[in-house]
Amino acid sequence: MHFKTIRASNSNYTIEIPDTCPHCGKNMESExxxxxxxxxxxxxxxxxxCSINDCHKYFILEYSVNKTTVDTIASFGQLIQYSYNGFQEPAISENIKNLSPVFSETFVEASxxxxxxxxxxxxxxxxKAFEFLVKDFASYQNQEKIEEIRTNSLNNVIDMFYKDMPMIKDLLHITRRIGNDETHYYREFTDIDIKDLKKLIYNFSLYINMILDIKEFSQKTN
Ligand SMILES: [Zn+2]
Incomplete structure (x- = not known):
């Protein structure tokens, strides 16, 4: 921070302002x-x-002020910190958060x-998030085989523990192959992207949500 004379409400004030530009991060004397x-x-x-030639971007610094009369600023107070955190977290149901905390954390980090x-x-x-969701749901439904699920490949877990749900098994294998494209050197699908991968993972999470809701409300209404 350094001192600079600025103009506010038709008067001059000397205040402390940051040394660097919030866009390019370089030291500069802002105009x-x-x-x-x-x-x-x-x-x-x-x-x-910003005064740096290849930046020249605008930014705003907001300060609290003390005033004397209605229109007069007596003095400048603190610089109000902006975070510009416009990120909207993806909605993950409580069912899924409880079933697979690692899926939920990893999915948010991916977002x-x-x-x-x-x-x-x-x-x-x-x-990675997808693998945890598949394995955690398989573990939830096969409590006695948790170790087997943990140590087996995702491919095997889908074949072994989703075989009674053919459509879901198909969904999971398709999602696995598309997901693998994000990790492998050779890309299998060129016209499928992350948005599709997210959509398929979301569809699987809806299925799990439905099963967990059915179980919960079956118990409550029994
Ligand atoms: Zn700059």
Missing amino acids: QINDVYDRVAKTVALIFR IAEAKKLTNISGIAYR
């Missing part, structure tokens, strides 16, 4: 473009522009990576 005084919230938003356009990482993470 003040404008100011917005919110009399009710008692804050001033200062609009700056964060995807939102940040880290598609190499997000694809692998969705594939």
Whole structure:
């Protein structure tokens, strides 16, 4: 932080501002473009522009202020921290969170990576999340075979523990193959992407949700 004289509400004030640009991260002396005084919230938003040639992006610093009369700012207070966290977490049902905490955590992390356009990482993470969901649901339905499910390959677990559900077994093998495309050197499907992988995982989670809801409400209504 360093001191800079800025203009707000037609007066000059010397305040502390950050040394670096929030966009390019470089040290720079920002140029003040404008100011917005919110009399009710008692804050001033200062609009700056990065002075680095290949950046030149605008950013806003908002400060709390003390005022004397209605229109006069007495002094500047704290810089209000912005996080710009516009990420919306994917909705995961309580059923799924309880059944497979690792799936739920990994799926959220994959979504964060995807939102940040880290598609190499997000694809692998969705594939990992999918494996946990398949194995955790198989374990839930076959409590005596948890060790066998844990140590077997995803391919084998789908064949062994979903054989009585042919449509679901197909869904899982298709999802597994598409998921593997995110991890392997050779890409099998060129016209299928992460959005499709997510859609298929979501469909499987809906199926699990339905089974768990049926069990819960069967017990409650018995
Ligand atoms: Zn910049």
